Amino acid sequence: MNQRLFTSLLLFIGLLLGKVAFPADVIAAAASSGLSIEVFPQVSYIFGEQVSFDVEVKSEAQIDEAYLVYQPEGSESRVIPMQIDQNRLAVDLDLNQTRIPPFSRVAYWFQLKPQGADLITSASYAFNYDDNRFEWQTLENEQLAVFWHDGDLAFGQSALNTGINGLETASGLLGTAAPSQQIRIYIYPSTQELQSALEISGQPWLAGHASPQLGIVLVSIAPNADQRLRMEQQIPHELVHVMLYQSVGKDYDRIPPWLNEGLATLAELYPNADYANVLVTAGKNNTLLPMSSLCSPFPMDASRAFLSYAQSASFTRFLQQKYGVSGIQNLLLKYSDGLGCSEASFAAFGKPLASLESDWKEETLGISSSLDALRRIAPYLLLFAVLLLPVLIIGIGRLFSSKKG
Ligand SMILES: [Zn+2]
Incomplete structure (x- = not known):
């Protein structure tokens, strides 16, 4: 291993289209350098289409391999080999293949392998991926x-x-x-x-x-x-x-969508009047979504999504009025702790989610739980009656024939 080459990286950086030097890197590298490698990167992008990295290298040793490592804020880092053309390194990211969140800051650095030496990692730099359209x-x-x-x-x-x-x-x-x-x-x-x-x-x-x-x-x-x-x-x-x-x-992702969206919808300074109408209609038609289903991401189609927001806001408001802001904070704490969708409500309020849901329906929408239960089992009762009908007919028929006999 060539120690001299290994420790001799000297870095400069070009931010976006301008070239800006970072003296700290130069000093750190120069202190132990025998051979110098200077890097002048430039980043440009067409929003939503492509990011181009173009790097000018000044090196006493030939660069055999070069990699770009980039990491959008909040995402994992990704490595991609760079093309080497004498003293230039280049690579394009196809944003149809890889996604960078808009307005995120993207950190990036380089791994270079000079001839006869180990891979060297540069310092980290960054650019803002703004919507520059x-x-x-x-x-x-x-x-x-x-x-x-x-x-x-x-x-x-x-x-x-x-x-x-x-x-x-x-x-x-x-x-x-x-x-x-x-x-x-x-x-x-x-x-x-x-x-x-x-x-x-x-x-x-x-x-x-x-x-x-x-x-x-x-x-x-x-x-x-x-x-x-x-x-x-x-x-x-x-x-x-x-x-x-x-x-x-x-722990943000542990907060169920009904609570997250419920709180967000309640914060709207100009509430959507249609939420109340949709709730009343769904209550009458027995088409309210089970709250447990709103522990998962909301449906994609517009009308069911709208109902999901309406229910979440109403249910969250009900909980807040009953248990206060501290009650909601306690519930958030239980979800953050990793408790399940129903378990957290039990830990916070002493009631599972389904039981709170019944209270909410009864107190907010006037749907009594016994009537609600009857509504729920009505289709099964009907099915049961239909299945039972032939048995009854046969039974009655036998009764009559036995009397005749
Ligand atoms: Zn939202």
């Missing part, structure tokens, strides 16, 4: 930054104000303090634009999205007469998801 305007305070590309300054200010009110509502619901780090809100003017950024299909009704671990919220609000209403629905809703993540951390 648009020119974003921005307004911010300590807790929130709002970005928009369609609309004037008043539009952005209105969004920031809604965000500030939304944070207050979210803090009240969750019983938590202000966000621990600034949350970024990106406003697209249409659901189509938002969904193209997220590469989502099959859920045309999806208007907002949160990447809680990145502290990022995406919403779809056009600057028009409805903008305030849309802001008051979408922004506080998505902020709750991020606040909840900041509160429970890596």
Whole structure:
């Protein structure tokens, strides 16, 4: 092994299209260097299509192998071999094959194998994978930054104000303090634009999205007469998801969708009146979804998804009114501990989920549990009667024939 080569990496970095040197790396490497390897990387990307890494290398030794290692924030690192052409290294990431979350920070570094030496790992660098198809305007305070590309300054200010009110509502619901780090809100003017950024299909009704671990919220609000209403629905809703993540951390995925979406929907400053109508109709028609089914991701189709949100919000409000904010916090704690969907409610409130569900139906929708039970078994009773009918007929027939005899 050539110790001299092994310890002689000298690194420079080009951030995006500019070249910026990091003197700390130069000093660290120069101290033990005999042979120098300088690296000048440049990153450019076409959003949603391709990221190109182009690296100029100045090395006294030939580079035999080169790898790019990259890691989008909150994701696992991935390794990809680079093409070597004399003093240039290059690789393109096809974003149709590999996905990078929009607005995430992407860390990357290089592994190089100089001739006759072991693999050398460079220091780590990063670029922001922003949606650069648009020119974003921005307004911010300590807790929130709002970005928009369609609309004037008043539009952005209105969004920031809604965000500030939304944070207050979210803090009240969750019983938590202000966000621990600034949350970024990106406003697209249409659901189509938002969904193209997220590469989502099959859920045309999806208007907002949160990447809680990145502290990022995406919403779809056009600057028009409805903008305030849309802001008051979408922004506080998505902020709750991020606040909840900041509160429970890596246990976020253990919070069942009904509670997570229920809290987020309750935070909407302009509640959707159709939720109440949908609940009443589903209650009458006996088409309410079992709450246990909302422990799994919500259905994809629009009407069942809408009902899922309506039920979740109503059920969560019922629990909050009965057990208070501290009761909800306790329930969140039980879920964070890893308890199951029904077990956590038993641990927090002394009742399994199904029992709380019956209480909610009875007290909120006026559906009594005995009537509900009868409704549930009605189809089986009918089936039982149909099956029993021939037996009865035969029995009665025999009775008559025996009397005749
Ligand atoms: Zn949501």
